[in-house]
Amino acid sequence: MKTRRVAIIGVGHSKFGERQDVNVKELAFESIKEALNDAGVTPKDIPYLSVGSIGVWYEEPLPAVAIAEYSGMSGAGLYKVEAACATGSAAIHTAYSAIASGYVDLALVVGVEKMREVDTLTAMELMGRAGSYLWEFENFGLTFPGYYALYATAHMNRFGSTEEDLALVAVKAHGYGAMNPLAHLRREISVEDVLSSHVIAWPLKLYDCCPISDGSAAAVLASEEKVRELGIDTPVWITGIGMSSGTGTLSYREDYVGLEATVKASKQAYRMAGVTPSDVEVAEVHDCFTIAEILAYEDLGFCGKGEGHKLVREGQTEVGGKIPVNLDGGLKSKGHPIGATGVSMMVELTKQLREEVEPRSRQAPLKKYIALAHNVGGTGHYCYVTILRR
Amino acid sequence: MSEMPTIRSRKLEITYNIPISRTLKFWEGLKEGKIYASKCRKCGKLYFPPVADCGNCYSSDMDWVELSGEGEVEAFTHIIVRPVSFQEHPPYTVAIARLKEGVKALAWITGVKKKDVRIGMKVKLVPRITEDGRLTYEFKPMRE
Numbered sequence: 041m042k043t044r045r046v047a048i049i050g051v052g053h054s055k056f057g058e059r060q061d062v063n064v065k066e067l068a069f070e071s072i073k074e075a076l077n078d079a080g081v082t083p084k085d086i087p088y089l090s091v092g093s094i095g096v097w098y099e100e101p102l103p104a105v106a107i108a109e110y111s112g113m114s115g116a117g118l119y120k121v122e123a124a125c126a127t128g129s130a131a132i133h134t135a136y137s138a139i140a141s142g143y144v145d146l147a148l149v150v151g152v153e154k155m156r157e158v159d160t161l162t163a164m165e166l167m168g169r170a171g172s173y174l175w176e177f178e179n180f181g182l183t184f185p186g187y188y189a190l191y192a193t194a195h196m197n198r199f200g201s202t203e204e205d206l207a208l209v210a211v212k213a214h215g216y217g218a219m220n221p222l223a224h225l226r227r228e229i230s231v232e233d234v235l236s237s238h239v240i241a242w243p244l245k246l247y248d249c250c251p252i253s254d255g256s257a258a259a260v261l262a263s264e265e266k267v268r269e270l271g272i273d274t275p276v277w278i279t280g281i282g283m284s285s286g287t288g289t290l291s292y293r294e295d296y297v298g299l300e301a302t303v304k305a306s307k308q309a310y311r312m313a314g315v316t317p318s319d320v321e322v323a324e325v326h327d328c329f330t331i332a333e334i335l336a337y338e339d340l341g342f343c344g345k346g347e348g349h350k351l352v353r354e355g356q357t358e359v360g361g362k363i364p365v366n367l368d369g370g371l372k373s374k375g376h377p378i379g380a381t382g383v384s385m386m387v388e389l390t391k392q393l394r395e396e397v398e399p400r401s402r403q404a405p406l407k408k409y410i411a412l413a414h415n416v417g418g419t420g421h422y423c424y425v426t427i428l429r430r
Numbered sequence: 431m432s433e434m435p436t437i438r439s440r441k442l443e444i445t446y447n448i449p450i451s452r453t454l455k456f457w458e459g460l461k462e463g464k465i466y467a468s469k470c471r472k473c474g475k476l477y478f479p480p481v482a483d484c485g486n487c488y489s490s491d492m493d494w495v496e497l498s499g500e501g502e503v504e505a506f507t508h509i510i511v512r513p514v515s516f517q518e519h520p521p522y523t524v525a526i527a528r529l530k531e532g533v534k535a536l537a538w539i540t541g542v543k544k545k546d547v548r549i550g551m552k553v554k555l556v557p558r559i560t561e562d563g564r565l566t567y568e569f570k571p572m573r574e
Contacts, residue, residue, distance in 0.1 A: 060436060061434050157436075159514075161511075161512075161513060161514040161517070162513075162514050164511070164512075164513045165513035165514045165515055168513045175479045175536070176536055179537075179538075179564060179567075180522075180524055180536065180537060180538055181509060181513055181515070181516035181519070181522065182509070182524055183509055183511070183512070185511070186509050189507035190505040190506065190507050190524070190526060191505065192507075193505050193506055193507060193549060194504060194505040194549065197549040197550075239508070240510060241507045241509050241511070242507055242508040242510065242544075243507075289479060289536075290526060291478070291526055291533075291534040291535055291536040292534070293534075295504070296504060296505040296526065
């Protein structure tokens with residue numbers, strides 16, 4: 041297949057957290073403005089706008105229209121993209137495809153979510169219903185922490201991972217999140233804090249779960265011709281994208297110790313980029329719950345099946361380790377405004393690859409300049425793996 | 431929630447009327463104390479939860495097969511923090527078990543202390559009609 045190269049040329053990121061100081065349009069504007077400035081383009085230059093958002097927890101049913109209007113881009117080609125918690129990566133994929141195919145030369149992607157306009161238990165209900173409503177929510181009230189807790193008990197039983205191992209993932213995330221000025225939860229925690237926090241869905245406790253966050257992130261994507269025309273000095277190229285999916289109904293799955301969608305999407309992305317897991321020097325993985333990060337290590341091939349908890353025990357996923365993961369605090373500490381998360385991963389990795397991460401203590405050491413973003417929707421209902429290279 | 435100034439939106443209450451005509455045998459079966467799976471007459475694939483159309487071979491010619499309900503737990507969780515529409519329920523335990531017939535089921539497990547639920551335990555899936563008249567099913571521990 042003959043396609044054109046596509047680069048990320050500008051990124052923007054709002055403060056994540058409880059953002060009741062802004063509505064969804066104002067929140068999206070924050071990251072859009074920064075991304076356009078970073079790329080050196082104006083809203084009038086943008087022919088194609090892809091908005092990643094779930095909605096339902098905020099008042100606007102057609103957020104793409106509202107955001108395009110507010111940010112001065114009405115008239116651009118426009119849509120809203122949904123792929124559950126992988127929405128941001130899906131929105132990136134649509135813009136990537138439009139440029140790679142030659143349809144447009146420049147595109148803006150914004151991922152945004154405002155989840156705190158409803159109360160916590162209503163947000164939990166709306167998330168819990170997403171999966172297989174009739175067979176898993178209607179009579180059984182399964183929640184998102186519950187989905188991943190099923191995987192946690194199966195993994196612990198099969199491979200001997202422990203609640204302490206899960207806690208180590210949270211401790212690492214909070215360590216980096218505390219350094220990230222844009223993170224929702226900016227405080228270091230201990231294993232004891234995690235173990236003594238109240239149970240949400242056993243064995244997952246409060247500190248095993250990402251917070252419910254508001255936030256936005258944006259990226260400007262361009263063709264190689266446009267990169268040259270604009271004189272961009274540090275384009276970050278999208279060299280591989282893999283996408284896959286899994287059943288909505290969990291009882292149709294073969295087992296509960298890994299996400300098949302991650303395995304499939306990552307193989308596709310590695311093949312397209314012509315790299316192997318050991319080439320990746322910094323990664324963002326989907327740690328909506330601590331167990332999810334351990335599953336991701338294994339399913340992405342950073343270690344063998346059943347060895348994910350050993351990687352975190354040995355500190356191999358910290359700066360200086362074999363493969364530094366989630367140096368921005370991850371979903372766990374940075375926050376997980378659902379539609380924004382995938383785009384936020386691209387923002388972080390673009391900054392990592394440009395070596396402009398602040399503070400410097402959370403910059404990954406780079407030789408090959410290869411980064412990977414892993415974004416899961418639901419419990420492997422969707423998966424996108426994106427490989428970036430400077 | 432927040433101390434920031436906000437406008438409270440108009441209230442909207444939504445419920446859905448979910449069609450069950452094409453899997454009615456399953457829902458009627460629950461009232462008779464039976465748990466049915468659907469089986470594709472063309473390719474033989476067994477489905478639980480049941481379906482009316484086979485996603486494997488695209489046939490819509492389905493047979494109904496009564497399940498023994500006997501199975502073994504593969505994963506479970508105790509849901510302590512419940513969503514808004516389950517607030518009236520005390521915390522509940524959700525399990526996935528593989529049934530003798532090869533299909534898996536997800537349901538609450540009842541009649542056992544939380545601390546005694548474990549992977550590998552033998553359970554039986556049985557129909558239940560809730561106090562408010564909903565048709566459902568649940569796992570009960572089997573004596574070994």
